[in-house]
Amino acid sequence: MSQNDLAAPHGSVNIALAGASGRMGLAVARTLVGRSDAVVAARFDRPGAQGEGLVERDVALAAAEVVIDFTVPEASTALAEACAANGGPALVIGSTGFSDAQTARIAAAAERIAIVKSGNYSLGVNMLLGLVKQAAAALPASDWDIEVFEAHHRRKIDAPSGTALMLGQAAADGRGVDLGQVSDRARDGVTGPRVEGAIGFSVVRGGGIIGEHSVIFAGEEEVLTLSHSATDRGLFARGAVAAALWVRGRPPGLYDMQDVLGF
Numbered sequence: 001m002s003q004n005d006l007a008a009p010h011g012s013v014n015i016a017l018a019g020a021s022g023r024m025g026l027a028v029a030r031t032l033v034g035r036s037d038a039v040v041a042a043r044f045d046r047p048g049a050q051g052e053g054l055v056e057r058d059v060a061l062a063a064a065e066v067v068i069d070f071t072v073p074e075a076s077t078a079l080a081e082a083c084a085a086n087g088g089p090a091l092v093i094g095s096t097g098f099s100d101a102q103t104a105r106i107a108a109a110a111e112r113i114a115i116v117k118s119g120n121y122s123l124g125v126n127m128l129l130g131l132v133k134q135a136a137a138a139l140p141a142s143d144w145d146i147e148v149f150e151a152h153h154r155r156k157i158d159a160p161s162g163t164a165l166m167l168g169q170a171a172a173d174g175r176g177v178d179l180g181q182v183s184d185r186a187r188d189g190v191t192g193p194r195v196e197g198a199i200g201f202s203v204v205r206g207g208g209i210i211g212e213h214s215v216i217f218a219g220e221e222e223v224l225t226l227s228h229s230a231t232d233r234g235l236f237a238r239g240a241v242a243a244a245l246w247v248r249g250r251p252p253g254l255y256d257m258q259d260v261l262g263f
Contacts, residue, residue, distance in 0.1 A: 013248050014041035015241070016064035016089070018079055020054060021045045024070035024094065027237040038241055041065075046075070057082065061089060066244040070094040072157070077102045084109035090247045092240050093117040096165075097158030110254035114247045118257040119162025121239025125213065126257050128228050129170045132215045135226065136174025141197040144217045146171050151204035151212040160185065160201045167215050168199050 015032065019025040020043035032040050042060035043053050061067065061082065066089050069076050076095040083091050093106070096119050106117060120126070136146065148171070150164040160168070165179075172179035177197065184198040194200075204212075211230035216223060230236070239257065246260045 016060040018069035019071035031237040080109035084112040096162030114250040133174040136171040
């Protein structure tokens with residue numbers, strides 16, 4: 001099948017898939033099958049990757065209005081800079097584990113193109129973020145400890161997950177504190193009592209767990225748990241496609257899923 005055969009019908013969005021051979025790339029491709037509002041215009045993967053229908057990155061960018069990218073931080077950062085240098089296409093980034101320097105480079109690219117960047121494209125998780133922020137604002141740090149728990153499959157390479165960090169940030173925002181100052185990500189040996197106001201992170205990696213996230217508000221006499229479970233990667237793929245439909249034609253800027261959903 002040629003690139004011309006894959007051209008989008010009038011009014012639909014031409015989408016290129018980065019990391020097309022990966023689990024999320026394949027999930028997004030399945031989500032796009034049979035849709036009238038979006039079509040896969042090109043598929044690409046790491047340089048030199050072999051696979052039916054794969055093209056080079058620059059060919060894919062020329063064919064697309066939006067790129068959906070679930071790869072790794074360095075590849076996503078380079079992709080954002082390549083899109084910005086060309087004045088497009090727009091970009092939807094679902095990779096996680098970015099360094100501060102990489103985050104800054106993507107923000108710079110967003111001065112020239114529209115980028116949606118989110119650690120999670122689930123509607124349920126984005127609802128959970130708002131609930132966590134409200135609970136953290138209402139429950140004082142002197143009486144309530146916050147712990148963010150997350151579990152993922154054995155192949156996930158970053159920890160805590162991007163979603164866990166988003167939840168921690170929502171809790172910090174609710175309390176009006178800097179997450180970097182109150183985050184507690186490592187406990188081993190004799191650590192002493194918990195520091196008041198700390199936002200802790202607990203991580204599990206194993207098997208094929210798609211995604212489990214909970215935020216625990218622990219008081220002396222009661223515990224409140226707000227949680228979300230993912231049972232199918234398709235939910236993230238559908239959210240990423242919704243973001244792609246939303247971002248086409250947007251002015252340059254760095255957006256997130258809260259913007260896409262209008263929260």
